[in-house]
Amino acid sequence: MNAIPAGSEPYRARSDIASNRRFYNSLWSSSYVVSPHRFNTWPLLSGLAATASARLEIGPGLHPRLPIAGTHFVDISEPALARLRNRAGLTTLGEITALPFPDDSFDQVCAFDIVEHIEDDRQAFRELARIARDAATVILSVPLNPARFSAFDALVGHVRRYDPDALLALLAEHSLVLEQSAAFGMEPRSRWLLDFAVWGLTRRYVQAMRCYNKLFLPVGLLLQPRLACAPGLIDLAQVDELLVICRRGRRSAPASGASS
Secondary structure, three states, X not given: OOOOOOXXXXXXXXXXXXXXXXXXXHHHHOOOOOOHHHOOOHHHHHHHHOOXXXXXXXXXXOOOOOOOOOOEEEEXXXXXXXXXXXXXXXXXXXXXXXXXXXXXXXXXXXXXXXXXXXXXXXXXXXXXXXXXXXXXXXXXXXXXOHHHOXXXXXXXXXXXXXXXXXXXXXXXHOOEEEEEEEEOOOOOOOHHHHHHHHHHHHHOHHHHHHHHHHHHHHHHHHOOOOOOOEEOOOOOOOOOEEEEEEEEOOOOOOOOOOOO
């Protein structure tokens, strides 16, 4: 079989959950778990995880960034969750817009390459703020530069790339205080390579996944630059994907009732 998975629509954004689930179920069924320590986020996240009593990663697929054992994972793909569960991950099938946890549940929350898939991203940010405890660390990554939106973005289910000012406004609106940021991601800048990936995944899916798993992913992991975090917002002149490290602001105490 050489066609892309049923339900995938390569040249327009897939904003519905069913299409995204079909695409990623097929993707992760053809792949393998990459250990978190192989990503350049490991020194940062493992250090933070060591002091976090309750951790959540949303949408990890088979590329979790937090330590797997003892971390809660929410994903739309059951094939991905099953493999994380086999490694002592605490897994729940669900969506970022309706997280199945009480308020104030976690002191470390991560969502890498997730909110750009969500049509109602404000609801996603509301949920992140809701389940994060006061002063929790909330770490996100997003693609930047709306003008660079491509067929590859549409293929993988993005509905947007973010304007930096719009992203900062969303963070502030949901009491997520930006502390540090860094250039992020393994996506090539070359439009030709992205178009080639789209061609492969739409015309030669099985062969493309074989090449991705055996060549492009290992090489990409090997060539990752060190994650260079800096206070506040970094210079974005040459940055197409951004990682932000935020602190969940403290909730206002409820006003006390007037005495009778």
